[in-house]
Amino acid sequence: MPQANMTPAFIGIDWGSTHRRATLLGADGAPASARSDSEGALACAGRFRASLEALLGDWPEAGGASTVVMAGMVGSAAGWQPVPYLEADTPLSALAHHLVRIGDAPSGRRCFIVPGYCLHDEQGAVDVMRGEETQLFGALHHLGPEAADGCYVLPGTHSKWVRLRQGRIVELRTYMTGELFALLSQHGTLASAMRGPGTAAGMSDGVDADRHFLRGVDDAAARPALSHSLFGARARVVTGGLAPANAAAYVSGLLIGAEWADAQRLASRDEPVRLIGEPALARLHALCAAHHGRHFESLDARQVQLAAWRALASESPTS
């Protein structure tokens, strides 16, 4: 008696710099189980195959999944196998046709890497993504090809602002928001300015933290030179105008506010900025959007990623 729903068929892995999240889809495309660990690309240097074998070997339900598709930093120069970026004129809808097969896959598995994208603008600037193209491909399937046109923000270590038009990535601007926040929180003079009771308030949902966050958003708009506005956080602390406990929320507002001040023009006034990301970051971006009088729509990042794996499972090469 065939049990189609019980036949594991496909594994999608979001394999970033510091984390890895693997999703097993049944033959019907429904998620059967998932695994997360901190075997990111940085930790796996030189042993990607062994790390994947260990993941699969410890995952009985994954035994029958012959196809593994991986997205993210696993395809970078520091990853398993360097996969060239696609140029922006390659439609996202064709992503499955550009998967790159891994030469040294574990026995019995067909392993592919999703290529990232690079965009050159008219002024000669270049920007890149790896991993986010798979989320955008998921959004395309989740929302439908026509409804998916528009402006997206994918916040995180490197926050991406993207404009999709007719299934193509036509604009891309990356901001080092999360990385700068981490650097400034851990090292240097702002870290000591932030040190104080309740420092974690920067990402809290307290009314007071939100007020300081939005002051940062305003100041980022008024003072576009970030290296100046960041020093202003220190100046406010040492002159008593800002309590150390609120400094992290304020700095977070300066950094995320700098994105909005620069990037919101990617969206026209009457269309929403769509966010794909963690709820805590979605909440801060929703505050920014309301503050700037912009429409905002938060998509469920897990659903979007799942839509991507489901589409790749049905579209990826079968031989």
Place this chain on the structure above:
Amino acid sequence: MPQANMTPAFIGIDWGSTHRRATLLGADGAPASARSDSEGALACAGRFRASLEALLGDWPEAGGASTVVMAGMVGSAAGWQPVPYLEADTPLSALAHHLVRIGDAPSGRRCFIVPGYCLHDEQGAVDVMRGEETQLFGALHHLGPEAADGCYVLPGTHSKWVRLRQGRIVELRTYMTGELFALLSQHGTLASAMRGPGTAAGMSDGVDADRHFLRGVDDAAARPALSHSLFGARARVVTGGLAPANAAAYVSGLLIGAEWADAQRLASRDEPVRLIGEPALARLHALCAAHHGRHFESLDARQVQLAAWRALASESPTS
């Protein structure tokens, strides 16, 4: 037979976060000797008096210097004794009247701290300096009160752009240029992008390094969102448009260029931007000035500091 020139009379100490430089002036105001060490304010927490006693005890010529004047982070909340900032309407020429005497000075010495300045602008922003006010006070004496009016940049960890008018600090903008460069060079994704042969080229005087530095200056002007332009350095490296060996020079150009794009309006077109700082940084700022078609004048930082100590030696309280 009196030997006026041989009577040590005054010690000025530039006591910053990480370094300390002490200058001994003879009774005639000429520098007699100097000492530098890494006993900065961070290293001396809780033992400033002992650290000063150790410095003086090991410096025979300094034995007769009864007056010690200290500038910089020694007067911060993390310093020897917190000294409130002066408001901007206090003329620099009156600086000697605002020295704050230390209560627990070493026996036989009268020790003073020079107060820093804070400026509030019309938009409610605040900026601060500690140490640079003494250099500006020195410039006032070095150039003469009328000639000293104008626009100054004092580059470093926290780069200060200042406008002096009639001996008052009327504008102040601080940029975290040096601190951000250090953070980005040591940690995170740009540090790995910069890793490669000749990385130190960022501060070298090679023609190629200058070319990459100036590309950064241009890109900073074209893309004012620093968290975006910095990611662009990484994007250029991973797409092969920028060799890792040149990334430090390019990032240095982005950071110093961001200052110039934002702050050069402090100077009118026909007046020079004056720099007080290290020769290596002066050279990079001179490149920026020429690139932007601005007049530029580099002052000798040692001479300016000496002019400050000399004036403070003659103007500081004698009882």
